[in-house]
Structures are given as C-alpha cells and as structure tokens.
Amino acid sequence: MTMIRILVIPVIVCLLFFTGRTASIAAALLYVLASLTDIVDGYLARKMGIVTHLGRFLDPMADKLLMTSALIMLIGLHRAPAWMVTIIIGREIAVTGLRGIAATEGIIISASKLGKYKTLSQTVAIVLLILHYSLFSLPVHQLGMIFLWIALIMTVWSGIDYFVRFFKEAFSPNPHS
Numbered sequence: 774m775t776m777i778r779i780l781v782i783p784v785i786v787c788l789l790f791f792t793g794r795t796a797s798i799a800a801a802l803l804y805v806l807a808s809l810t811d812i813v814d815g816y817l818a819r820k821m822g823i824v825t826h827l828g829r830f831l832d833p834m835a836d837k838l839l840m841t842s843a844l845i846m847l848i849g850l851h852r853a854p855a856w857m858v859t860i861i862i863g864r865e866i867a868v869t870g871l872r873g874i875a876a877t878e879g880i881i882i883s884a885s886k887l888g889k890y891k892t893l894s895q896t897v898a899i900v901l902l903i904l905h906y907s908l909f910s911l912p913v914h915q916l917g918m919i920f921l922w923i924a925l926i927m928t929v930w931s932g933i934d935y936f937v938r939f940f941k942e943a944f945s946p947n948p949h950s
Contacts, residue, residue: 774814775828778807778835782842785903789846794906801903807839808896836892837865843899852902852914857925861895864932871939880942887934891927898924 781803788800814832818824841862847853875882901917 774810774817775831775835777810778839779831781807782839785839786842786846789843789850789903792850797903797905801900804839804843804896804900804903808900811836833869837869840895840899841865843903847899847902850905852905852917853921857921860925861928864928868932868935871935875939875943878943880939882935882938882942885931885934885938887927887931891924891931894920894924894927 785800785803785807788796788803790796811832818828844853844858844861848855848858872882898917898920901913901920904913905917907913
C-alpha cells in the first residue's frame with residue numbers, strides 16, 4: 774500500500790497541470806484514496822504484526838512525498854501561499870531529521886496525537902485546495918485556506934512539541950529510560 778501512495782504521486786502531479794474542475798476533482802479523489810491507504814496500511818500492519826524496517830522507513834517517506842508534492846503544485850496554481858508551504862515542509866524536514874538523530878541516540882520520539890491532528894488538518898486543507906472550485910455552493914478554496922491556517926498552526930505547534938520532547942529526553946538525568 775505504501776508503494777501505491779508513492780506511485781500515485783506523479784499521477785496527482787500530472788492532473789494538477791490541467792486547470793479545470795474535472796482534473797481537480799480527479800486529483801483530489803486520488804489524494805484522498807492515497808491518504809486512506811496510509812490508514813489501512815497502518816491498521817493492517819499493527820493488527821497482523823507485520824511491521825518491517827523497510828515499512829517504517831518507506832511509510833512516513835511516502836506520506837511526506839505525497840503531502841509535499843501536492844503543496845508544491847498548489848503554489849504554482851496560486852492556491853497556496855509559498856511562505857505557508859515553506860514553513861510546513863520545513864517543519865517536516867526538521868522533525869524527520871530530529872527523529873533520525875534521536876534514533877541514533879537510542880531515543881524514540883513517538884508520534885503524538887498532536888501530530889495526528891496536524892496530519893488530518895494538512896490532508897483536509899490539501900484536498901480542499903486541490904478541489905479549489907466551488908461545489909454545492911460551498912466556497913471550497915476559502916475553506917481550504919482556513920484549514921491551511923489550522924494546519925500551519927498545528928504544524929508549528931507539533932514541531933515545537935517534538936523538539937521539546939527530544940531535548941527533555943536527551944538531557945534528562947536518566948536518559949533513554
């Protein structure tokens with residue numbers, strides 16, 4: 774399922790090269806389906822006990838590739854401000870690097886509920902901004918921007934939380950306990 778997420782990225786990117794409602798709806802649907810494979814994949818891996826080292830590496834990488842490629846395309850379509858996308862992607866890179874450093878030190882920084890809310894708000898924002906065009910009289914783009922602001926706040930907040938947890942663990946009197 775992780776590979777499906779990775780393989781669908783170029784399709785979403787290609788669809789976003791086409792302006793218009795149909796391409797936007799198709800890209801948004803693919804993004805939703807790809808995001809759902811992450812949930813199903815995680816559930817099945819835990820339930821069946823088939824968590825692998827490769828999966829631990831590829832799964833978050835696939836999520837980040839999916840999210841960052843969509844956000845970058847949204848900049849070019851003038852649907853998302855570059856400065857917001859830069860902060861969101863910068864946080865993802867910083868936290869990924871921090872988790873790598875933590876792992877080399879034997880420190881595990883597990884995903885928090887805050888991180889899960891961040892991911893949810895980013896996903897909703899991205900889907901709405903990909904859709905862009907009004908549907909059923911709903912101002913989809915404006916709703917997407919509201920969720921992007923929420924995602925930005927959650928992104929920064931959860932990023933700070935990761936760094937605080939790392940430094941507490943790294944500099945505690947009984948490290949790695």
